[in-house]
Amino acid sequence: MAKREYSFYPGCSSQKGASSSNYLVSVQTMCDELDIQLNEIPDWNCCAASVGYAGGGELPRLALSARNMALSEQHNPGQQMVATCAACWLATRETQERLHEDQGLLAEANQALAEGGLKLKNETPIKHMCEVLVEDVGYDAIQSKVKKPLEGIKIAGYVGCQTNRPFGISGESYENPKYLDKLVETLGGDSLPGYEKKVQCCGGALAFSEPEKSQEMIKGIIEAAYDHGADMIVTPCPVCQMNVEVYQDQINATYGTKFKMPVVYYSTLMSVAFGRSAKEAALEGQVIPAKKLEALAK
Amino acid sequence: MSEINQSMVERYRNSFLKEVEANVEEGEWVKMCMQCGVCSGSCPLGTFWDHPPQEIFMMIRAGKRDAVLESDSMWMCTSCYNCIVRCPRGLPITHIMHGLAHYAKRLGIAPKNQPTAKFGQLFWDNLMKKGRVNELKLGLSLYFMNGFSEGVKTSLKMKDIGLGMLKTKRMNPMEILGGHAVKDAAGLQKIIKKAQELEDARIAQHGAK
Numbered sequence: 046m047a048k049r050e051y052s053f054y055p056g057c058s059s060q061k062g063a064s065s066s067n068y069l070v071s072v073q074t075m076c077d078e079l080d081i082q083l084n085e086i087p088d089w090n091c092c093a094a095s096v097g098y099a100g101g102g103e104l105p106r107l108a109l110s111a112r113n114m115a116l117s118e119q120h121n122p123g124q125q126m127v128a129t130c131a132a133c134w135l136a137t138r139e140t141q142e143r144l145h146e147d148q149g150l151l152a153e154a155n156q157a158l159a160e161g162g163l164k165l166k167n168e169t170p171i172k173h174m175c176e177v178l179v180e181d182v183g184y185d186a187i188q189s190k191v192k193k194p195l196e197g198i199k200i201a202g203y204v205g206c207q208t209n210r211p212f213g214i215s216g217e218s219y220e221n222p223k224y225l226d227k228l229v230e231t232l233g234g235d236s237l238p239g240y241e242k243k244v245q246c247c248g249g250a251l252a253f254s255e256p257e258k259s260q261e262m263i264k265g266i267i268e269a270a271y272d273h274g275a276d277m278i279v280t281p282c283p284v285c286q287m288n289v290e291v292y293q294d295q296i297n298a299t300y301g302t303k304f305k306m307p308v309v310y311y312s313t314l315m316s317v318a319f320g321r322s323a324k325e326a327a328l329e330g331q332v333i334p335a336k337k338l339e340a341l342a343k
Numbered sequence: 344m345s346e347i348n349q350s351m352v353e354r355y356r357n358s359f360l361k362e363v364e365a366n367v368e369e370g371e372w373v374k375m376c377m378q379c380g381v382c383s384g385s386c387p388l389g390t391f392w393d394h395p396p397q398e399i400f401m402m403i404r405a406g407k408r409d410a411v412l413e414s415d416s417m418w419m420c421t422s423c424y425n426c427i428v429r430c431p432r433g434l435p436i437t438h439i440m441h442g443l444a445h446y447a448k449r450l451g452i453a454p455k456n457q458p459t460a461k462f463g464q465l466f467w468d469n470l471m472k473k474g475r476v477n478e479l480k481l482g483l484s485l486y487f488m489n490g491f492s493e494g495v496k497t498s499l500k501m502k503d504i505g506l507g508m509l510k511t512k513r514m515n516p517m518e519i520l521g522g523h524a525v526k527d528a529a530g531l532q533k534i535i536k537k538a539q540e541l542e543d544a545r546i547a548q549h550g551a552k
Contacts, residue, residue, distance in 0.1 A: 057470075057475045057476040057478070057523070058476075058478065060475070060523045061515070061523075062512060062513070062514065062515025062517070062518060063478050063513065063514075063515070063523075064478055064508065064513045064514065065513070066512060066513055067511065067512075067513060088525050088526050088527055089525070090470075090474040090475060090525045090531055091470040091474060091475050091476050093467070093470065094466070094476075095421075095422035096422075096459065096462060096463035096466050096467075097463070097466060097467050097470070098368075098441035098442075098444060098445045098463065099418075099444065099445065099448060099459070099460055099462075099463020099464050099466070099467060100448075100463060100464045100466065100467025100468060100471075101445075101467050101535075102368075102445060102449070102539070102542045103368045103442070103445075103542065104538040104539070104541055104542040105535050105538040105539050105542065107538075108534050108535055108537075108538035109535070112531060112534055153538070153541045153542075154538070156537065156541060157534045157535070157537040157538035157541065158534055159537075160530070160533040160534050160536070160537045161527065161530035161531060161533055161534040162530065163534070206421075206422070206423040206424060206425070207422070207423075207424065210423065210424035210425065210427065210428045211424045211427045211428055211437075219428045219429075245387070246387035246421050246423035246425070248387075248388075248421055249421045249422055249423065250421075250422070250459075250462070250463075250466070251388070251419070251421050251459055253462055253482075253485055254458040254459040254461070254462040254463075254485070255388070255419065255458060255459065258388055258391060258419075259421075262387060291504050291507060291508065292504070294503060294504075295500075295504075329511060329512075330511045330512065330513060331511065332507040332508065332510075332511055332513075
């Protein structure tokens with residue numbers, strides 16, 4: 046396989062000691078197996094995520110992503126930009142579109158960037174890692190790397206919101222995207238195509254500010270996975286992963302449920318299926334251990 | 344009443360719709376709404392909104408300025424983007440909701456104790472300091488955003504979640520001492536300051552008589 050290179054935007058939550066540092070570890074393992082080289086954008090900054098609008102107006106928020114894109118153009122020229130975090134990807138792509146449609150805004154963004162000695166051409170394609178897997182690498186190439194099929198493991202594919210809307214993965218529908226299920230099957234696991242909460246909102250950032258309302262939605266996401274006999278949930282989004290995994294004890298206390306459902310990243314599944322160690326798959330990052338994957342990774 | 348709010352009221356006395364079109368992010372789309380209600384039905388927290396998006400759009404056209412801008416409805420947007428992809432007219436509804444919320448905040452008339460408005464501001468202030476979010480400080484500032492005694496209560500309630508994150512190395516107590524940062528924080532702040540100035544100038548111009 047020829048080596049693929051991308052300009053990589055890892056995002057705040059992926060940093061060491063941050064909430065999705067385990068995602069980054071497993072992504073690096075997965076990319077290593079698939080001959081993907083990730084060239085980190087030097088000195089990247091936060092994208093302002095979803096709730097940044099409260100403090101930041103349109104142009105300041107666009108300027109944040111514009112800085113990342115300008116740094117990518119400057120340091121990793123000719124490389125497509127890839128993000129692993131749903132919010133990072135969304136904010137960057139939104140910025141690209143907005144600045145593409147409104148040349149006045151692009152001019153203003155460049156006026157702002159000039160203060161930091163930067164300039165944006167706005168020509169670099171922005172991809173989510175799942176697009177890289179599905180569109181660039183492809184299921185066949187992924188399958189050829191599987192050494193330990195996830196046999197007999199039932200996995201609910203929870204796509205969530207921001208990896209799916211408003212952009213989504215090419216060729217997939219907003220209401221019933223199938224790539225996560227296809228990926229599970231490719232890795233030899235049992236997908237649960239009838240899992241009806243696959244695009245249900247988990248509350249996103251409002252899990253912090255509106256915990257009761259969000260946890261009620263999260264409860265539905267986990268309950269449906271149990272209804273389908275799932276051993277675990279898989280997701281491509283750091284916010285989904287954290288929200289659905291870490292509040293289960295609080296939900297149990299509120300609703301009298303007995304949830305203990307592991308929630309893993311697709312990259313963790315892939316790292317295990319590719320025969321890599323528990324550490325390389327970042328299984329130690331699970332607050333609720335994914336025991337079936339641990340057993341396989343030994 | 345803040346000066347900018349006063350000048351907007353005077354300038355757009357007869358048309359809140361025109362005010363929204365000129366000053367709210369993606370506000371020029373509001374008039375395209377055909378009142379089908381798909382957005383309201385698709386909103387995950389819609390049942391908690393005083394006025395779901397469809398209603399907000401009609402209220403804007405009906406000139407219900409205070410009722411819209413002082414509402415905490417838009418602040419309950421989870422940014423799930425269901426409304427955007429389902430809107431038969433393709434209105435960027437999520438962005439309009441964010442835009443209305445931000446505009447209300449800019450005018451100083453957003454609801455005072457709205458938790459997401461407060462958290463969102465904390466988030467922005469947090470990322471502006473070093474160019475990257477410091478999750479530990481953000482979490483603590485969230486727990487203590489309603490004062491010390493409530494902060495202690497919330498912290499105790501969240502203790503087990505914190506321990507879980509600590510054990511799995513997804514939280515680092517040392518972040519309190521500084522934490523991750525962009526190297527060129529000064530350059531980044533200059534860029535954002537300039538962007539802020541450009542945007543303020545545009546909006547001040549709209550407010551001018």
